[in-house]
Amino acid sequence: MARTTGSHSDITGPRVRxxxxxxxxxxxxxxxxxxxxxxxxxxxxxxxxxxxxxxQSLLFDLMQAHMTELLAAWNDRPDGATPIDALESFTRLxxxxxxxxxxxxxxxxxxxxxxxxxxxxxxxxxxxSYEDGLEAILRAxxxxxxxxVSDPKIATMAVIAxxxxxxxxxxxxGRLSLEEVEQIYWGxxxxxxxx
Amino acid sequence: MARTTGSHSDITGPRVRxxxxxxxxxxxxxxxxxxxxxxxxxxxxxxxxxxxxxxQSLLFDLMQAHMTELLAAWNDRPDGATPIDALESFTRLxxxxxxxxxxxxxxxxxxxxxxxxxxxxxxxxxxxSYEDGLEAILRAxxxxxxxxVSDPKIATMAVIAxxxxxxxxxxxxGRLSLEEVEQIYWGxxxxxxxx
DNA sequence: CAATTATCTGAACATACGTTCGTTTAAAAC
DNA sequence: GTTTTAAACGAACGTATGTTCAGATAATTG
Numbered sequence: 001m002a003r004t005t006g007s008h009s010d011i012t013g014p015r016v017r018x019x020x021x022x023x024x025x026x027x028x029x030x031x032x033x034x035x036x037x038x039x040x041x042x043x044x045x046x047x048x049x050x051x052x053x054x055x056q057s058l059l060f061d062l063m064q065a066h067m068t069e070l071l072a073a074w075n076d077r078p079d080g081a082t083p084i085d086a087l088e089s090f091t092r093l094x095x096x097x098x099x100x101x102x103x104x105x106x107x108x109x110x111x112x113x114x115x116x117x118x119x120x121x122x123x124x125x126x127x128x129s130y131e132d133g134l135e136a137i138l139r140a141x142x143x144x145x146x147x148x149v150s151d152p153k154i155a156t157m158a159v160i161a162x163x164x165x166x167x168x169x170x171x172x173x174g175r176l177s178l179e180e181v182e183q184i185y186w187g188x189x190x191x192x193x194x195x
Numbered sequence: 196m197a198r199t200t201g202s203h204s205d206i207t208g209p210r211v212r213x214x215x216x217x218x219x220x221x222x223x224x225x226x227x228x229x230x231x232x233x234x235x236x237x238x239x240x241x242x243x244x245x246x247x248x249x250x251q252s253l254l255f256d257l258m259q260a261h262m263t264e265l266l267a268a269w270n271d272r273p274d275g276a277t278p279i280d281a282l283e284s285f286t287r288l289x290x291x292x293x294x295x296x297x298x299x300x301x302x303x304x305x306x307x308x309x310x311x312x313x314x315x316x317x318x319x320x321x322x323x324s325y326e327d328g329l330e331a332i333l334r335a336x337x338x339x340x341x342x343x344v345s346d347p348k349i350a351t352m353a354v355i356a357x358x359x360x361x362x363x364x365x366x367x368x369g370r371l372s373l374e375e376v377e378q379i380y381w382g383x384x385x386x387x388x389x390x
Numbered sequence: 391c392a393a394t395t396a397t398c399t400g401a402a403c404a405t406a407c408g409t410t411c412g413t414t415t416a417a418a419a420c
Numbered sequence: 421g422t423t424t425t426a427a428a429c430g431a432a433c434g435t436a437t438g439t440t441c442a443g444a445t446a447a448t449t450g
Binding site: 397399404409420 | 424430432435437440
């Protein structure tokens with residue numbers, strides 16, 4: 001037995017990726033074996049190596065793609081005229097983007113320590129660049145008097161932690177719609193920075 | 196070779212616990228082997244089973260002890276006269292308790308999915324009981340007009356996420372002292388709930 | 391000082407791991 | 421319709437896993 005009916009690289013490739021995403025998010029990188037991923041795809045373990053050089057690349061590619069998409073979404077945002085508008089825009093974008101990708105977000109936060117040092121450096125730089133975007137908004141608001149923030153660096157971490165925490169409980173179809181959640185969080189963020 | 200000079204249960208026991216704590220926090224539960232823990236302790240893998248029935252109990256005991264200590268600290272708090280005082284007390288306690296135990300906190304948040312279902316249920320109940328404490332404060336403040344919070348349940352999650360996020364960057368001896376961090380965060384929490 | 395007990399070793403268990411590779415087969419190209 | 425190639429199989433590689441246990445030895449007890 002070998003190549004099965006209907007087997008195709010452009011079908012299996014994404015399926016490998018999806019299986020890795022789902023299983024890494026569910027059980028953690030270290031707890032998932034290549035054989036489990038293969039079983040989820042419906043293929044033997046050896047066949048996975050047509051699509052990834054190794055297990056580590058499977059993780060790294062997922063995280064890099066996620067961070068790159070996040071930064072792309074950030075760069076495409078409608079730039080707010082005022083720091084207040086920009087902060088609202090950031091808040092809503094962050095909530096929407098993250099709530100749409102619970103598995104990617106989970107992996108991005110939980111599996112950093114399972115990256116090789118080189119890969120970790122790359123992902124860390126992407127993350128910092130995202131944080132810098134928010135920090136710039138906060139500093140602009142402090143400068144023009146819109147915000148009252150004693151330490152923009154800490155406020156940046158606080159806001160991001162608060163927003164990302166939504167992923168621990170928010171589920172589509174739950175008590176609140178995403179729009180309601182956005183509204184509530186924007187209210188808290190706005191007040192927290194004194195605007 | 197067998198029992199070595201100076202070997203004692205009351206010495207090795209805590210050392211097993213400490214090694215597990217350190218290694219689980221550093222590499223993750225699934226990525227750490229019993230032989231690694233044994234090497235850290237300076238003992239053969241088999242000897243660990245004098246101190247734990249299995250690897251899972253090592254994780255569960257760490258998490259249960261952590262949550263129990265957190266709840267104990269919470270019950271011993273000086274109860275604030277007003278909701279505002281109570282919220283400040285909560286904020287400072289949370290920050291102090293968590294910053295003193297970075298490894299336990301890391302494990303408590305990252306290794307939930309590596310608990311057996313029964314163990315997960317127990318830990319989850321402890322966590323919820325902690326969250327309920329904060330939610331009660333927020334509701335009291337809403338009722339007496341001290342706070343302006345549209346959804347106490349969400350505000351609870353937001354505040355805890357914001358505060359726990361401190362552990363991702365705070366290091367003793369860094370730019371800011373714990374006291375300064377407490378002050379900054381209390382300011383943001385207070386404003387976020389409209390007090 | 392002899393008997394007992396607590397503590398640890400070191401080997402063994404069956405099973406699983408990530409990865410490689412020769413082989414086989416279906417689909418694509420000519 | 422034949423040749424070429426992409427894709428998957430399935431067995432094998434050496435190593436590691438959690439856990440058990442008989443045997444050995446140091447500390448403790450009487």
